[in-house]
Structure formats: structure tokens, C-alpha cells
Amino acid sequence: MMEERDFAKLVKLLELSTSDADHEALAAVRMSRKLLQKHGLSYEMVMEQMRQKSTQVAQTEITELKKIVYSQSREINQLKQGVRSGLNSETVFKPGNRFSGSIYHLKKFLLRNFDLQRHEREILENITTISPKSKEEFLVLICARRHKVTHKIN
Incomplete structure (x- = not known):
């Protein structure tokens, strides 16, 4: 797994790889490749890790949203019954x-x-x-x- 600092560097390098200046884009690709090799990773492995992390984050957010919806649903039911603040x-x-x-x-x-x-x-x-x-x-x-x-x- 790559540290946040190295991951941020990889992202910047990949952004630079889209440069219109061929020498700059090539240098950025080579540097990103070296950074991945340093960590024993490939582009595919990084993408899979990002997918897994985003799935975990999404599941956590879904769980939090379910809690909010349940709480608001209870509050709505109380208001429907004419109850406010107990x-x-x-x-x-x-x-x-x-x-x-x-x-x-x-x-x-x-x-x-x-x-x-x-x-x-x-x-x-x-x-x-x-x-x-x-x-x-x-x-x-x-x-x-x-x-x-x-x-x-x-």
C-alpha cells in the first residue's frame, strides 16, 4: 500500500502525463512508473486498491445515511402523531x-x-x-x- 504523500505525488505525475509537451509527459510517465516499482505496484493494482477503498467509503456513507433516514423517519412519525419533543x-x-x-x-x-x-x-x-x-x-x-x-x- 502506498503512503498518502506518495499517492499524491503519483496523482500529480499522472496529471503531468497529459501535457502537450511530449518531453514533459514522457518524463512524468517514467517517474510514475519508478514510483510504482518502488512500492512493488502496477497501475492495475493501484486502480484495484482505489476501487476497494471507494467501495468501503461508499458503504460507510450508506450506513451513515441509513441512520439519518431512520432517525428522521422516527421524527416524522412522532410529528404525525402530534408529538413534539416528547x-x-x-x-x-x-x-x-x-x-x-x-x-x-x-x-x-x-x-x-x-x-x-x-x-x-x-x-x-x-x-x-x-x-x-x-x-x-x-x-x-x-x-x-x-x-x-x-x-x-x-
């Missing part, structure tokens, strides 16, 4: 219970305690001020109704 939103707040507080606190309550859809979360996070009977207030109320939160606004 907490079911039903255990935090039971639908039908009443929320009492300001519309701003209702917004924060929804963001903290419910597994909102991405677009709902984005809309609520972007609301900074909420005026009475404004579009923003109605968006918060619609989101609360969708998650079966009854409310009394103070």
Missing part, C-alpha cells in the same frame, strides 16, 4: 378549555403550546402589534379556533 399538545392544553388574557398573550400561548403548521407559525411570529378588529387580531383568533382554544380576551 410532549403531546393535548397534555399541555386540552381543547375546549378557555384561555383568558390579551390577544398578544393568546398569540404567545399558541406559539408555545401547539404544533402549528409552518405557515401558521410564520404568520404569528411576524405579528408584532395587534390592534383591535385588525387583520392581525383575526389571524390569531382563527388560529386559536383551528386548535379548539376558546378564549376570553381581556
Whole structure:
């Protein structure tokens, strides 16, 4: 087996062997041949070693990707069941219970305690001020109704 430094040198020599200058290409081929002989190797042996190494690397990467896919699959299944970070939103707040507080606190309550859809979360996070009977207030109320939160606004 060839050391990394010698392998890098072999790669550079093989790159030089494609030179348009015949003398440079010939010298590079001869030097690469001497380097291979020094290690008792042939071009075929080097290629076979590279193929085996790339197969091992590919198998390792496939194993790592399988682990990632399995982990993400478990996470997706948890999200489908309404579970996020080990907490079911039903255990935090039971639908039908009443929320009492300001519309701003209702917004924060929804963001903290419910597994909102991405677009709902984005809309609520972007609301900074909420005026009475404004579009923003109605968006918060619609989101609360969708998650079966009854409310009394103070």
C-alpha cells in the first residue's frame, strides 16, 4: 500500500502525463512508473486498491445515511402523531378549555403550546402589534379556533 504523500505525488505525475509537451509527459510517465516499482505496484493494482477503498467509503456513507433516514423517519412519525419533543399538545392544553388574557398573550400561548403548521407559525411570529378588529387580531383568533382554544380576551 502506498503512503498518502506518495499517492499524491503519483496523482500529480499522472496529471503531468497529459501535457502537450511530449518531453514533459514522457518524463512524468517514467517517474510514475519508478514510483510504482518502488512500492512493488502496477497501475492495475493501484486502480484495484482505489476501487476497494471507494467501495468501503461508499458503504460507510450508506450506513451513515441509513441512520439519518431512520432517525428522521422516527421524527416524522412522532410529528404525525402530534408529538413534539416528547410532549403531546393535548397534555399541555386540552381543547375546549378557555384561555383568558390579551390577544398578544393568546398569540404567545399558541406559539408555545401547539404544533402549528409552518405557515401558521410564520404568520404569528411576524405579528408584532395587534390592534383591535385588525387583520392581525383575526389571524390569531382563527388560529386559536383551528386548535379548539376558546378564549376570553381581556
